[in-house]
Amino acid sequence: MGADTITRTNRVTALAPWLLVLPATMAVFALLAVPVGSTLAESFSNPLGVFENYRRFFASDYNRMVVLRSFWIAFATTAIALAAGFFAAYLIAGSGPRTKRILILLSVFPLLTGVVVRSFGWMVILGRNGILNNALIELGLINAPLSLLFNQGAVLVGMVYLFLPLMILSLVGVLETIDQDLYSAAESLGSSPFGVFRQVTFPLALPGMVVGSILVFTGSLATFVTPRLLGGERQMTLATLLHEKAIISFDWEAANTIATIMIVLTALSLVALGMLAKRLSPKGRA
Amino acid sequence: MQQRSVNPVVAAIGWLVMAFLMAPIVIVIGAAVSDTTYLAFPPQGFSLRWFGNVLQQRSFMASFQTSMQVAISATSIALAIGLFAAYGLARFGKTIPAWFGSVFLLPLFVPEIVFGFSLLKTVIVSLELPVTTALIVGHTIICLPYMVRVISASLSSFDFSIEEAAVSLGMHPIKVFLTIVLPNIRSGVIAAVVLAFITSLNDVAVSLFLTGPGVSTLPIEVFTYVEQFFDPSVAAVSVLLMGVTIIVMALVERTLGLGKAVK
Structure with a gap:
């Protein structure tokens, strides 16, 4: 086995733990965190003020x-x-x-x-x-x-x-x-x-x-x-x-x-x- | 364990609480077999005509098909990514910090209705995914926590030195995973699959935002039907849904038992 192969194997071994959790992490990030995060962000993005939407909501x-x-x-x-x-x-x-x-x-x-x-x-x-x-x-x-x-x-x-x-x-x-x-x-x-x-x-x-x-x-x-x-x-x-x-x-x-x-x-x-x-x-x- | 006599008053109230838990289920089953055009309990006569009525209604059958398709796909995807994640967390506890596991439990802490609404805006409106795909995506996320949690629990009692021994004796890591790790956590995997499947099959709050004209899941169909009509056919659908739940559980028990017998 050449030195190259050994370093490559080591690198793969070092990455393996993260590769295993990657797909599920990506799914939670892209399909839960991003959509829900944007809902949160949008609620504060009224041009009239950060809490304008809340002021309006609680005014009723x-x-x-x-x-x-x-x-x-x-x-x-x-x-x-x-x-x-x-x-x-x-x-x-x-x-x-x-x-x-x-x-x-x-x-x-x-x-x-x-x-x-x-x-x-x-x-x-x-x-x-x-x-x-x-x-x-x-x-x-x-x-x-x-x-x-x-x-x-x-x-x-x-x-x-x-x-x-x-x-x-x-x-x-x-x-x-x-x-x-x-x-x-x-x-x-x-x-x-x-x-x-x-x-x-x-x-x-x-x-x-x-x-x-x-x-x-x-x-x-x-x-x-x-x-x-x-x-x-x-x-x-x-x-x-x-x-x-x-x-x-x-x-x-x-x-x-x-x-x-x-x-x-x-x-x-x-x-x-x-x-x-x-x-x-x-x-x-x- | 030594048995303790429960105070009779406490026990009596306990039985009443159990009766409260069973009453609606018994009543729905009774009303489903009643030979009347309205919901009656105790059932008057016995008839399966409402079941026949359900099986003839296209909307119920089509949505049942969608439900099954979505539940099977979402459970499979969640199993694939969840199994890897749970294995990674358990096997490489030194590299991956413990808190990382809670990332996969996040879907449990976001109210489903909030998640459904957020998905509607991104997946359906912005990405314009077809309804069935959107449903599979949403259900995969709500199934994931069950997969990771239940499989992690069964991996926590797995002795990874067995795996190391096999690898050091020259077995390929993938083969080790398939022939040594997987069989050892089989019951956990099966329990996770059942929980995820039933979660998907019963979901309303997420599907509500994703179903579109013509494509619906069975619980959504029943939900909209109940808001408009009030007849024994919904009781019959309810009984059929309970039946699916029981069949899935029994099937698992059976395959698990059969698997052991073959071994």
Whole structure:
């Protein structure tokens, strides 16, 4: 083997790691970073001023309402999913191996089913000619169908339904790792069931709660289908407003602005939840 | 692990939560087989006519074809580039800094609707790509994080000294990769492919901006249908979509099992 070939082989070997990650990096750069980056940049490129688009956007009561509503829905969804998820995760973590397997499969299945199908399920239940209305009429409790769809309650139910499996699976993950002896120790030392929860379960489950909350909060902030199908025009969120501006009213300036607001809110909530986790964690780790 | 008795009240609420998770799915399945012209549950009578109705509707069938084409293409491309990336990250951890791996997770942190809208402006409007190509491009990006993450996880338990041994014994690196590395991470690769395929098959938020007149994916078709009509045929499509999900999972289980049996 000549000296030339050896240097060439060395050079190829030195480059190999980067050549392997190159195609995927290029794809993310060209097809995600550049398009999304230009959306961000365009939102600040109004000739009247860098923040002109934002001034205009936030000048409208309607838009401010949409931002607040999106935040509120994401917050409420996370809180409800956290509470409900804890009960289900407790049940799953404490079940025998067979029941546990079935319950986990039942939690995973909705995750693999599309958002449209899962929202449609609630349209069937809550719709004007839906199952709930028909049942109430048949029982003689009401005379005319109630309008149960296209309000905030319907959006919340749909959102909680959408994100509950993620929360349950995040919580089962941590609850399973808690040493059973800790519970017995706390109980034998006279802790009440709630005391055990507060002093044993809660601190140890914190990492799972944080992961679950991040997934649910950022997820519900960005979800489009559920607020669109269950909330309609009356319950616009940032995601449905972005779609409306981009596709229906063709106002791309506003759409760029909303897109940027969504990215900033997602990033801020990631940072905030991360910091909250650090403060809550007893040893300053999480 | 030692089993612990769950407080009965907690357990009861837990079961209620599980029932809440299952209810819409059970209701959709029931409404799909109901022999009525409206959505009924519990089903009245039993009929598969709504399934027949779906299979005869051209728009559903054509969009199903597009969905499959896009899902298969996007998953394949994401697998190719994602597998290389995951391997590079795991094998050359000394050269490539650890944070570099998070580049491939970026698509998870950008709201899909923002990504879809941004793609519409660049890929469709500026580059004027045909709809199907644009869909494949968009779906490849949303599939990539699953590929890199799941394959990386299974590579992290792979002992690279086996690979070095084979190379030092004179085996060609590509042959080593195909015959030694790949079989060892097979289950991770299959799990990643399934996740990516299902993600693509169910996507709405990105496709929404990329589908054009005449070309649509099945979830988009169902989404627009649901906004206008309210009849059991959507329940039937939903059941068929659930069926595809189950078949894909079962198929994988089967091939994985069969592969092991042949070995």
